[in-house]
Amino acid sequence: MEQNAIYELLAGHLGEGALAWHEDAVEPWAEIAPERIADACLFLRDDERLDFNQLMCLSGIDWDGYDENGKGKSVAILGYTDEGQPETTDRTADGDLGVAYHLYSHAQRHKFTLRVRVAREVAEVPTVSHVWPTAAWHEREAWDLVGIRFAGHPDLRRMLLDEAWEGHPLRKDYVMPAMWEGVPMEGRPLAKNPFPATEPATGDDGPGGPTPPAEA
């Protein structure tokens, strides 16, 4: 089924819960109201015409540094300096958080993409782990790295990082740790380049290389 037709079916089911349809993208996507996402996923899975039996991927998104139209504003992601110390900034993060759902139907052989958008202060989305069990681990990973809580999740623990980790590292305002559990995470100063760029050659350097010095 064409993606436009899928969205029409979905919008007919959700009513005002379907916020927008972004067709002019490589992977067209529908924006859904966060409180209706579980409803939308159940409809997409159980409707015989759609039959989305697989959740291919569930990803957390940080829209920090994007304006309302979705255009990026070049936010510098914080890392470590050349001296190995964590970088800091005075800028406060703005922009929403979000979740993207990529669905696939093995029977109908069509794909669909959903997105929800929540405010950075809220950062909570209903779970879809009861719709596709694989979402449980994906949601744990999104919670671990981006810091999106999934309401109703059966076991929302960290997936990759240690239980004692502070913060969510893939947020764009995350400040790198200098020390963690007694382990030094900061680096040592980078060595100076022993081969600095030489001065550009002046004079008539043809394809054969630099001009040999004139004989005295």
Added chain:
Amino acid sequence: MSRDAKTPPAGYDVQREHMLDFKVDEQLAKVVESDAKNFILTTVDEVFNWAKLSSIWPVTFGLACCAIEMMATSATRYDIDRFGAGAFRATPRQADLMIVSGTVTGKMATRLKRIYDQMPEPKWVIAMGSCAIGGGPYFKYGYHVVKGVDQMVPVDVYVPGCPPRPEVLLEGLMRLQDKIRGRKGRFVTPKWVTDYAKKIPYRK
């Protein structure tokens, strides 16, 4: 071709003359003259060092893509067993060497420190690859990577590369053997190593 020039004259005992040249005890020289002529002179240090460097057993400790090269080094083509280091032990209690082959994350660094502490003296560490040496490509944005394993344990030999080829790891192993060959009368890790280990800010 004539080999006469290199052949000693009849009745000339090479081993005895050699010992007399180096003023070995006359009593000992008489023993050499007797029937028991097959023994070697050395020191206890040299024998112990020779035994140590000829059977460096590494602990099984593969972390990332460098471990693939380490496995290739232990396979038939490169055959790390030629140097006596092919017995990868499944427990640190039986190991002499830890080849830190790959990216050391903060979570793994706590385990790495524990495994190093469980290894009996004397023990050595090879930092294999850019990540283990200084963080490598994770230096700038690696929130989870220790920027150099020598911030956790004392490192004896650094093997650069990303990842290093098996020949380079063998070269590092041979340099470690040189290091062991030069040890004198030490049956424990040198003091500067234990001092260095105490300064490392690991608290647990």
